[in-house]
Amino acid sequence: MARKPTPLPQGHHDHRLDRISSPSLKNWGDMPTNPAAQAMQRDVVVECGWGRLIFAQTFEDPRKVADALRQESPGQRDIAFYLRDPHVALAHAPQELFLDPSHTFRLWVDRYRAPHRRPAGFVVRKIKSPDEAEQVNRIYVGRHMVPFREDFLWANRNSRVLTVLVAVDEASGRIIGVTTGVDHARAFDDPDNGSSLWALAVDPQSSLPGIGEALVRHLAEHYKACGRAFMDLSVMHTNTLAIKLYEKLGFERVPVFTLKNKNSINERLYIGPEPEANLNPYARIIVDEARRRGIAVEVIDExxxxxxxxxGGRAIVCRESLS
Structure with missing residues (x-):
């Protein structure tokens, strides 16, 4: 005879069920209809200084997600996250948008365990001066990342939605690492009670170990103290070293999709590998521009x-710049 499951004590909540049915992990169909999901704000876009985070789970219409992305400002890097029906949103602007080839990882903060020892040589805290904000941007530029807009970081240092943490070298006082956290509950009354980590960067000139890990840990501890349920992050699928670190910290991969604009900043993510052929400069100009526009290139005679x-089913054969 099958054993009946033990009923949950009165007032007890099965969080494992929440983790399976989490609205942010539902990437198809209509918006959830439970009271908490209905109470969240709609069409939420959070300004992060280096671009905007478009919380796609707060949009009912995928077309509006695509339209919001297309309003990206020059030099910025907008990101649409937690998409439902990402293929539908992409179909509204296939020449302008692309599906980001990154994985999403989630840390359930109640499972997080602090390390027995902290790395030495630096401390993690918030910025204390406009000069430190400038140092943060120098790190981003050195890492070929989009910096904060001028004065944004200092002006938003006390934001309740954004939390920017920096790692500071104790010997020199220099900023040697930075990351941004977004509190979803404060941003749009998130029914999942979540948070996320973005724009993690470490000064390439620093020789101190463990800076990136310490920033991730401090942000996780911050959101755990705030009572958040999880912290998400996005990482390129080829970044195996970072993925191993996140898995060591307790992150697990979740089915979340990201949409971005086809711009010069994201170019390497959507144009695919370069043809191995050694074409002359005139041919290379045409080939490179074609790849940026999503046109397939086949080298016939190098x-x-x-x-x-x-x-789109049509093809032309070119020689150098002549067709």
Whole structure:
């Protein structure tokens, strides 16, 4: 005879069920209809200084998600996260948007365990001066990342939605690492009670170990103290070292999709690998621009600089810049 499951004590909540049915993990169909989901704010966009986070789970219409992304300011890097039906949103602007090839990882903060020892040589805290905000931007530029807009970081240092943490070298006082946290509950009354980590960067000139890990840990501890349920982050699928670190800290991969704009900042993410052929400069100009526009390139004769361009069932053969 099958054993009946033990009933939950009165007042006890099964968080494992929440983790399976979490609205932020539902990437298809209609918006949830439970009271908490209905109470969250709609069409939420959070300004982060280096771009905007578009919380797609707060949008009922995928077209509006695509439209919001298309309003990206020059030099910024907007991100649409927690998409439902990402293929539908992408179909509204396939020439302008692309599905980001990153994985999403989630840390359930109640499972997080602080380390027995903290790394030495630096401390993690919030910024204390406009000069430190400038140092943060120098790190981002050195890492080929989008910096904060001028004065944004200092002006928003006391934000209840954004938390920017920096690692400070104790010997020199220099900023040697930075990350941004977003509190979803304060941003839009998130029914999942979540948070997320963005724009983690470490000064390439610093030789101190453990800076990135310490920033992740401090932000996780911050959101745990705030009572948040989880902290999410997005990482390139090829960044195996970072993925191993996150898994060591207790992060697990979750089915969350991200949409971004086809701009010069994101170019390497959507144009695919370069043709191995050694084309001359005139042919290379055409080939590179075609790849940026999503046009397939096939090199037919490398020595003669013949190549074919195909798009939407049509193809033309070119030699250098002539077709």
């Amino acid at each position: 020595e003669a600089n013949y190549f074919a361009l195909s798009f």
